[in-house]
Amino acid sequence: MPRLAARVARLTGWRRLGLAWVAGALGALAMPPYGWLPALAVALTVAVWLIDGAAADRSAARRAWPCFLVGWAWGFGYLTAGLWWLGSAFLVEADEFLWALPLGVIGLPFGLGLFYGAGFSAAGLLWSRGPARIAALAFGIGGAEWLRGHLFTGFPWNALGLALGQNLWLMQIAAAIGLYGLTVLAVLVCAAPATLATGRVPRERYGPSAAAAILLAALALYGAERLGPADLSVTGVRLRLVQPNLPQDAKFRPENREDIVDRYIELSRRPPASGEPEPTHIVWPESAFPFLIQRDPDALARIAAGLAPGQHLVTGAARADAALPGERPRIFNAVMVIGADGTITDTYDKVHLVPFGEYLPGPLDGILRALGLRQFVAIPGGFSAGSLAGQRILAVPGLPPVAATICYEAIFPGAILPAGRAAPSADPPGLILNVTNDAWFGDTPGPRQHLAQARLRAVEEGLPLVRDANTGISAVIDPHGRITARTPLDTETWLDADLPARIVGGTLYGQFGDAAFVLMLAACLGGAVVGRRPA
Template sequence: MNAPSRAAGAGTRPAAARIGFLEALAHRIILSQGWVRFAIAVAAGAVGALAMPPYGLFPALIVSLAVAVWLIDGAAIGGSGRRTVLVCAGIGWAWGFGYFTAGLWWLGAAFLVEADQFAWAMPLGVVGLPAVLALFFAAGFAAARLVWSRGASRIAALAFGLAAAEWLRGHLFTGFPWNTLGMALGNNLWTMQGASLVGLYGLTLLAVLIAAAPATLATGATPRGRFGPTLAALATLAGLAAFGAWRVPAAPDPTVAGVRLRLIQPNIPQDERFGAGRREQIVGKYLELSDRALSPQRTGIADITHLIWPESAFPFLIQRDPEALGRIGAALPEGKQLITGAARARTLPEGERLTRENAVFYNSILTIGGGGRPGDTYDKVHLVPFGEYLPGPLDALLRAVGLRQFVSVPGGFTAGDRAGQRILNVPGLPPVAATICYEAIFPSAILPGDPPEGAPAETDRIPGLILNLTNDAWFGDTPGPRQHFAQARLRAVEEGLPLVRDANSGISAVVDAHGRIVASLPLGVEGVLDADLPVRLPGRTLYAAFGDASFGLWLIACLLVALAARRHRS
């Protein structure tokens, strides 16, 4: 084995030893330079995306991260300390660009819904967004290189760098934790149970430690250094799966007495959803589906207690349309509750009329009781940049050149009060932790925070379920809606709460507090889903109680291991 390989951190063996295929491959990657190294990094990142839902191929992440280890090993060849960090940042960017391009290509479908207005901007979503998100992995690879050393400790260094980068991606600039690496473990019923202890970012740390460990099979200097990390990774994965198998009971979770849910999945194409003249047909379709007989026991609205419609169900302001409210009220008997997504205008002072100048719109969840009586509301807090609003000072500039957000609301939506985010109170249901669309992808943001100063304290702020209303019709029959559902499902495990999810085009489902799918409707079909409501788990999960604190401790532990090894070898 040559000197450059030793400098990169690869192990040495007697010259006469036969070099196997894996070792030869690793050395080729370690010694790669220029555009070849860049291409290898992009390809490795793209392979890693196959570990995400809906594919769930965890071995793909093993290949991807093993290559990442070898590329960082090779960055030390022929360069100074500062230069190698910059080289690693470039490798990380290329790896991230491949990962996000392969994992988020389906975003392009949204630009084709109104192709005459948005098709020109498709490269911004399909290529531009991955290029920006890849900067987080550039920082993660650079951070790993700063504490890099030979041997198994470099696996801890990579776990520290990538897990820290993923946490930052989920929090900075409004956050976008889509396809976080931990979802490679968060898509399997047994391994996802670890989220109840450490959350998504803890699973991310474990996923990197487990998947990157086999890199030492080709570079370990001794049998212990070669096989030890992989054996430890297999033991960790087996332990995680065993914990999951123990945690998930064989019997179904019990259900809440007296609650019978009906979820409506109308599957209205996005290009028709808000078309002119569709108002009467859309309301009629919702009402027809809502009262459709599915069995002798479920003959329609009369045999359920709670009716649920998806996000932004109406192409108009339902609260300001007495005729539509009257139709809904006439179809909703006393004792029944409708929970629906809808755009909502800010309540104006008495006598003031709604105009373009004074209008403030929210993406909301409304509750409507028997006879059409309005109930509690929830306003979406975490809006989608460029989808539901134009960010800050860019608003006027972008509008000047004719750019608007995807949702056709004058001025875009306004975010609900983050400090006042609260439980949705629905008669007959336990307190509801309400989320709209991609709010459900944010760990530790499901439960309500403390009420704002001066606001009346709620009598019960401990939710009994997570409600997620969404409209994924923008993305058609692509991996996007399936990824969205998988991430929402993991919130149920983290919080120990059942999930009720209603999507316009699917996937609509009821998931119990262990992440098991109780009932569901597949993507891209019109349908009605009747289900009972599973109970929440008693007490709180470790993650619900302490959030990302345990993840922070494990992150620090990985950093200390890497620093100790680097100091020992210096």
């Protein structure tokens, strides 16, 4: 192994960048649906050896650029292998969007790889020959992943912490440190084997791997202890999640409006299994209708006729505001609460829209539309974002207060209850609701990765998660991350389930957000500086 590490460190030019790309791509096997943690250990071990070569015999200022290139190539490979399924969205309306497929499948990972380049560069400035360089890499990647999740609207998809965050025992620590804290731990654990080939004395050679093994065991023991018995359910609540499995190319065609509403109503009215109670609440997925339900009293009346007395419907739907004369109304991607009398009693407007999917970013909007281009969702002018200042809990009769999220809003740690952290409510939310439409991505890793990331929000916040997806995967998840009920992918079906109760008192992450992550970053920075020896 020492000979292999030395050969990797001696690589230069395209050979160094090519191996970095391959190593990063291998690391994507640690993400759902594969969950092979050793793949990330191999990927980060190779990354350490490549930085050893990039930083060798160079001053701190001179090593920043070669380390940046290694990190960029590593991140480019990791994200290309982990996000290739995005190409499926470009094939839904291939006549209009096929030309842009390389931009999504190659261009996005190419650009996002710059964050990893910055992280590796920061690590290179702190690099040393001893075990402290593992802490330097954890500091660099941890900071880079946080930036990737926040800058330019943010895109924290498949942050490295998800390698630990998909295991039921290991994910429990997220209740204190969140996804980004898990990312720091994942780097510390998976990069530690690099010293087995480079340590100068037994303590340096074996110490980091032994510490990583102890850390993993401690996390597993803590997780097993925290799980305990199954969570209680909320009395008097029985959910039905409707999964219509509508193809994306048919979902938004107005001529299908009658058939689509009929399918939803028929699935909602099917009798429960023998001996099971009738649903008290029906949930339909994101953008359920190819028309504005709020402006269609006939459709609302049909929906009301399909609800049993006392039942309530919570559904995704496009919503238009009241425009001034001569102005085009703004369209929002919303969640609506509809009572048994057909009245819309509450709404939530999606705050965090998908760039190029739901709208064209401001600086590019005019240029792209002048060229005849549009966002994926065929809404004139694109969706408008709801007000972040006005983001609030959704009131659904018979349910605890609902923290509503739409589609990929559920992948953002710390953003489920932004206002609640600043001013704790006397009536805290009792569940996270996530309505989504993953039909764009077919039977690929995308829907499975989406579910895994949403699941981690339940653990972070100490709240059950109710997830309804058009094509799947729909699921009910308790506040410890246990999936109590789920549907298969690409299946027309429905799911009846009880609502798990929230964790009384919440979680440390729910109260303090990324505070623990910041302390972990500071500890890694301190460890890298204190333990530093010249590279």
